Amino acid sequence: xxxxxxxxxxxxxxxxxxxxxxxxxxxxxxxxxxxxxxxxxxxxxxxxxxxxxxxxxxxxxxxxxxxxxxxxxxxxxxxxxxxxxxxxxxxxxxxxxxxxxxxxxxxxxxxxxxxxxxxxxxxxxxxxxxxxxxxxxxxxxxxxxxxxxxxxxxxxxxxxxxxxxxxxxxxxxxxxxxxxxxxxxxxxxxxxxxxxxxxxxxxxxxxxxxxxxxxxxxxxxxxxxxxxxxxxxxxxxxxxxxxxxxxxxxxxxxxxxxxxxxxxxxxxxxxxxxxxxxxxxxxxxxxxxxxxxxxxxxxxxxxxxxxxxxxxxxxxxxxxxxxxxxxxxxxxxxxxxxxxxxxxxxxxxxxxxxxxxxxxxxxxxxxxxxxxxxxxxxxxxxxxxxxxxxxx
Numbered sequence: 001x002x003x004x005x006x007x008x009x010x011x012x013x014x015x016x017x018x019x020x021x022x023x024x025x026x027x028x029x030x031x032x033x034x035x036x037x038x039x040x041x042x043x044x045x046x047x048x049x050x051x052x053x054x055x056x057x058x059x060x061x062x063x064x065x066x067x068x069x070x071x072x073x074x075x076x077x078x079x080x081x082x083x084x085x086x087x088x089x090x091x092x093x094x095x096x097x098x099x100x101x102x103x104x105x106x107x108x109x110x111x112x113x114x115x116x117x118x119x120x121x122x123x124x125x126x127x128x129x130x131x132x133x134x135x136x137x138x139x140x141x142x143x144x145x146x147x148x149x150x151x152x153x154x155x156x157x158x159x160x161x162x163x164x165x166x167x168x169x170x171x172x173x174x175x176x177x178x179x180x181x182x183x184x185x186x187x188x189x190x191x192x193x194x195x196x197x198x199x200x201x202x203x204x205x206x207x208x209x210x211x212x213x214x215x216x217x218x219x220x221x222x223x224x225x226x227x228x229x230x231x232x233x234x235x236x237x238x239x240x241x242x243x244x245x246x247x248x249x250x251x252x253x254x255x256x257x258x259x260x261x262x263x264x265x266x267x268x269x270x271x272x273x274x275x276x277x278x279x280x281x282x283x284x285x286x287x288x289x290x291x292x293x294x295x296x297x298x299x300x301x302x303x304x305x306x307x308x309x310x311x312x313x314x315x316x317x318x319x320x321x322x323x324x325x326x327x328x329x330x331x332x333x334x335x336x337x338x339x340x341x342x343x344x345x346x347x348x349x350x351x352x353x354x355x356x357x358x359x360x361x362x363x364x365x366x367x368x369x370x371x372x373x374x375x376x377x378x379x380x381x382x383x384x385x386x387x388x389x390x391x392x
Contacts, residue, residue, distance in 0.1 A: 011102050019098075040072040133164070151180030158190060165378070167197040188214035189223045196227070201382030203231035222248060222258060233269060233348075242269035264341060267318050268348045322349065326358065333365040336372045340379060347383040355385050 044065065051061040137160060144153050158173035174191035181187075188210050195207040203211075208231050214224040229244035245266045252259050266272070322345045329338050339362030346355035359380050366372040380387045 037075045043068050170194045185214045185218040185221050200384045238269040242271040
């Protein structure tokens, strides 16, 4: 009942707002005519002041007085001739506002709304959240507000915060989980990624220290090793970064999903991709062929040619590979990994305009409401690429 009372009150307010200009129209016209007469009388008084002050000659004053007097007489005559008329009503418009608009609104609500749906206060929704992520998060937050020392709760909530881009809350949750449950590689890596997200993709000194702590617990952790190598690249130490990425590539299986990205960073730091050599110990030729066939990955001929090139020629070859990947994605945009590599490639090449353009095209193929679209936006924030125009 309260809902319908509010609807009726809002309808009445809107109707009054719409009808007010129609009801005051005649009075406004009368006020305009009265204002014209007052303006002419002021002009006559001003004309006398100008004549007394010697600003105009008597002949000019007589001519101006005659013209102003003519206009004043015309306005005054109109006022005398007009007889009071009843206020003009816009019957059709008023009926439309008072009757048709509310009926149309009601029909639209009955068609698209759910008037039969019972009220669902927050407490009821918290009891049965279903698949509503926002309600699930609210429920978890209430639980942690009552029991802030529940480490498992913080441990579950931290990655959810991060996936929903609440990075500051994710940072607090990861710190609480580590404090209460102890450090693990997963928690430390999550905290490091959160710190990087807060700093727009830069591996800060604090994030690096967290990653190094993760490596003490798991020395072969590819996630931490990648970000430490990335910190060297961001710090302007390409030789150290290349060596770190090459060591990670040698450690990684031939079919590791992160290997194409590692190879890309190796090439961008002046090295030759190391993950596509079929003669490498333990390499899987079938997997190597699959990787080479992926859009934008270097072929075996590219790797061999890169080893004999100068730094300038190698950089030109890398630019050609990126342009080739761009062209292939224009023909077949349904390649999420390809868009990730393309956006990151342009960013590393310091071509932010093309990176933003690639991001926009990638989001057209994988819209932001989806998981892959959100990952592209997170990558853009990590690389410092503007996302406002890309969302449109």
